[in-house]
Amino acid sequence: MNPDYEKAGKEITRLRGEINRHDYLYYVLAEPEIPDHQYDALMRRLIELERAYPDLVTDDSPSRRVGGQPVSGFEQVRHSSRMLSLANSYDIDELLDFDRRVREAYGRDPEYVCELKIDGVAIALTYRNRILTRGATRGDGAVGDDVTANIRTIRSIPLSVSSDMPLDFEVRGEVYYPRAEFAEMNAGREEAGLKPFMNPRNGAAGTLKMLDPQEVARRPLRFFAYTILSDTVRLETQAQVLTLLRQGNFPTNPYWELCKGMDEVRAFLSRWNEARFDLPYDTDGVVIKLNDVTAWERLGSTAKSPRWAVAYKFSTEKALTRLLDVTWQVGRTGTVTPVAELAPVLLLGTIVKRATLHNEDEIKRLGIRKGDWVEIEKGGEIIPKVIRFIAERRPADSEEIVAPEQCPECNTRLERDEEEVAIRCPNRRCPAQVMGRISHFASRGAMDIDGLGHRTVEAIVSSGLVNDAGDLYSLTAGQVKELPG
Numbered sequence: 086m087n088p089d090y091e092k093a094g095k096e097i098t099r100l101r102g103e104i105n106r107h108d109y110l111y112y113v114l115a116e117p118e119i120p121d122h123q124y125d126a127l128m129r130r131l132i133e134l135e136r137a138y139p140d141l142v143t144d145d146s147p148s149r150r151v152g153g154q155p156v157s158g159f160e161q162v163r164h165s166s167r168m169l170s171l172a173n174s175y176d177i178d179e180l181l182d183f184d185r186r187v188r189e190a191y192g193r194d195p196e197y198v199c200e201l202k203i204d205g206v207a208i209a210l211t212y213r214n215r216i217l218t219r220g221a222t223r224g225d226g227a228v229g230d231d232v233t234a235n236i237r238t239i240r241s242i243p244l245s246v247s248s249d250m251p252l253d254f255e256v257r258g259e260v261y262y263p264r265a266e267f268a269e270m271n272a273g274r275e276e277a278g279l280k281p282f283m284n285p286r287n288g289a290a291g292t293l294k295m296l297d298p299q300e301v302a303r304r305p306l307r308f309f310a311y312t313i314l315s316d317t318v319r320l321e322t323q324a325q326v327l328t329l330l331r332q333g334n335f336p337t338n339p340y341w342e343l344c345k346g347m348d349e350v351r352a353f354l355s356r357w358n359e360a361r362f363d364l365p366y367d368t369d370g371v372v373i374k375l376n377d378v379t380a381w382e383r384l385g386s387t388a389k390s391p392r393w394a395v396a397y398k399f400s401t402e403k404a405l406t407r408l409l410d411v412t413w414q415v416g417r418t419g420t421v422t423p424v425a426e427l428a429p430v431l432l433l434g435t436i437v438k439r440a441t442l443h444n445e446d447e448i449k450r451l452g453i454r455k456g457d458w459v460e461i462e463k464g465g466e467i468i469p470k471v472i473r474f475i476a477e478r479r480p481a482d483s484e485e486i487v488a489p490e491q492c493p494e495c496n497t498r499l500e501r502d503e504e505e506v507a508i509r510c511p512n513r514r515c516p517a518q519v520m521g522r523i524s525h526f527a528s529r530g531a532m533d534i535d536g537l538g539h540r541t542v543e544a545i546v547s548s549g550l551v552n553d554a555g556d557l558y559s560l561t562a563g564q565v566k567e568l569p570g
């Protein structure tokens with residue numbers, strides 16, 4: 086055999102092993118050992134060798150993660166067994182019902198594994214001869230889309246596995262978009278004039294449906310595995326399943342717990358109901374599974390969902406986030422209202438960045454400071470409100486919220502209206518008030534002025550041409566045309 090060829094083969098094997106190990110350290114353990122440029126150098130060397138020796142290229146080489154060509158659509162593929170969706174429960178009573186039904190069917194005291202429910206997209210990964218051969222979306226549970234080329238770009242998903250794993254098996258789990266990376270991607274979309282995704286889950290689903298794997302590779306999707314199906318390994322508990330997945334280098338969510346009875350389940354739920362906001366990804370609940378996998382078949386499933394597991398959903402009308410700052414807004418009547426500027430957070434499917442604080446008294450009543458973790462709630466109003474802060478999480482550098490002495494818009498000294506617990510700008514010509522009055526006037530349909538949008542009103546007011554709605558009629562077309570907006 087050609088000695089160069091043999092040497093290249095050995096180096097290729099070594100490089101692949103190293104790159105896979107660094108991918109694992111980086112994407113699964115989040116403990117990288119080498120800087121990016123060193124990683125890139127390993128990858129460049131591997132690609133160079135594979136170009137020189139094309140017959141040494143294999144499909145599971147890390148250089149081939151992003152190899153697929155754009156496709157015109159996805160092939161429909163049938164799952165090896167139905168991908169069931171879990172029954173949802175929203176309160177403890179429903180969970181106790183679930184526990185009672187499990188006890189009856191199971192015949193003894195059940196142990197449960199509680200896992201965080203990752204708010205992503207369910208997928209099934211097929212491995213043949215320990216090599217990833219297929220990645221498919223859940224679809225309707227029986228048939229899904231073959232998105233293998235896209236799945237391969239997710240670097241926490243192993244393209245091949247060690248001999249610790251069975252030869253042929255299937256792994257199921259959740260593909261998700263980490264929150265910070267999602268926000269960054271969405272900001273880029275908005276800048277490019279594209280419609281932003283509503284939430285990280287939609288972002289993950291939309292990305293998996295993209296037809297060009299090169300594009301998908303630019304989106305930092307992640308994966309958590311939660312089950313393995315195999316004819317050759319017989320696992321007895323869900324705890325063993327998660328342990329085996331971890332041994333096989335699959336990313337599993339580290340926060341699962343074995344709970345003896347419902348009291349421990351409840352403790353897990355209430356702890357994560359708050360702690361989930363510290364995670365870098367969205368969770369929308371907790372999955373509670375009977376730990377004894379061998380009893381799953383006996384317990385069976387209803388038409389839609391298994392009887393041995395249930396999903397507890399966190400309440401979404403409330404969310405926890407950081408209070409970054411408070412700004413003071415001047416309304417059309419001169420009332421100055423505090424507005425909470427928040428770290429963006431998902432609430433009922435929309436991203437919330439601001440919440441109302443009503444007035445100074447409300448701030449005192451809540452006892453909040455800048456930097457606090459606050460709970461926000463969406464009631465009947467469009468704008469959510471701050472309902473409390475989390476005392477245990479107050480940062481050392483939190484700051485007092487001080488009402489301004491002067492109008493933030495026109496610098497006039499503010500007056501206190503004791504009766505209405507409000508502070509007020511007394512300047513009738515304050516631009517914020519003038520604008521508010523004109524917008525209010527225009528929105529009531531009291532006049533018919535085409536093209537009088539918010540921007541135009543702003544431009545007219547800051548030009549000093551008008552001080553009130555009445556002044557609008559004295560504007561000439563020429564004056565308006567010169568204004569921006």
Ligand SMILES: [Zn+2]
Pocket residue numbers: 415492493494495496497510511512515516517
């Ligand atoms: Zn003012």
